Every structure is written in C-alpha cells, then in structure tokens.
Amino acid sequence: MRTKIPAFGMLVILLLSLCACRQFPGVTQPITKEIALQIAELPAEAISDLPTAPVTMYKNASEAYLCPLEDYSWERKYDPEFVMVHFTSAVVTNREDPYDPSALRALFVENGVSTHYLIRRDGTVLCMVPENRVAWHAGVGEWLEDEKYTNTMNEYAIGIELAAIGSETDMEKYLPAGAYSQLDAAHLGFTDAQYESLAALVTDLCERYRIPMDREHIIGHDAYSPEKHDPGELFDWNRLLTAES
C-alpha cells in the first residue's frame, strides 16, 4: 500500500531540493514515485523509470510525460548556452492523430532520442527531460565555426520540440508522394498558443541561464544540421525574436 506524503512533508522536501540545486537556477523539485503519483497522472510505464534525483524545470511545465531518464539522458556538466527549436509528430504512423503525447513519448523512447520540452498544439508545455540533464535532440552538426560545438550541441542546449508538421518540402522524406495534401490543415504549421508558450518558455530560460535572445543562441535544428528540416519553412522566427535580434 502506498503511503500519502502530507503537504508539510512535501514542502520540506521542496525546500531541501531548492537548496541542493543552487547551481541550476530555476524551479526545482525532487520527483519521487510517491510524489509523482500525487501530483501527476503518469503513464503507467513511466512510474518505474522516474528519476530519484532533484530535477530543474520550467515552472509552467507538466512532468506527466517525463522520459525514463537513466536510459535517455545524462547529468549536465555545463550550463546551457543555447536553446534549440524543433518540431515533431507521429504523422508517419498516425496521420489522423499525429500529436498524442504518449505516442510522441513512445517514439522518442523507441528511437533513443529525447527533448527537454514538448509544446502541444494547445500551448501546454510538457517536460520530458529536466534541464539539469542532457537530452538527445541535436545530433550531428556545427555552430558558429567553433569546434567546441561540433556534434556536441546536446551538452550545451535546451531542446524544445513543437508538436507540428512542416511544409510539404520539410516533410518530403517522411511522407509518400501525395500524402501531404491529404492531411488535415489544422495539423499543419504552428498554432498561436504554441508561439505564445514558446516565447514565454524561451524568455524564462534566457533569463535564468543568461542566454542572449538572438539567432546565434536561439537556433533551429535545421540551422545546426543542414540535413534537418525543423522547425522548417513554416516557423515564423519573427514571432519569437524581434527582427533586429
């Protein structure tokens, strides 16, 4: 039988964890199986995989879809210097319902990749890997002609996936010819709610880690890895960063 943790006990745990995590500014709380069961409706398969160490995450994010951390991330050695923007969907296997978060999480786990945040179509922000751990989203690439960042961006970036489908060109290698025009138009591109949540999340990250909010530091996966097509042609950078930045 599971013991309930009284509210006072949770407060003590939260305060202790805030002290323990001063090197990573921001909202921190320990996620234990017992606490997670009380504060989030976790997918059953996630419960045995929850992290036991304190985690750092955006205060407005839900931890309901955390990935099994021991297998899909490792402890961060350096403070984040960049934010990388992506899109993701399950459109290859489910064209009618490409954004189910459980399916997206399962896809990440199956493919051995991970992200810190996933922003749903309604703007909900899900934390999948805490910020104080490295997530595997950037892969192979180069940035700022600095060898330090060659194929190592996971170590230096916070990854944000937007639940979205790009342009027909962006999706060419994922969909057979003719399939794109059959997709529900509501599934294409990015929603206003996503732009709003993304701007709030990126602003918060930039303040906490002192990351400049410009195109050198807030980067697309397609800018780092030329063979990638996300966030792609439909993403409006001017809605995230001012034209001068």
Ligand SMILES: [Zn+2]
């Ligand atoms: Zn990507």
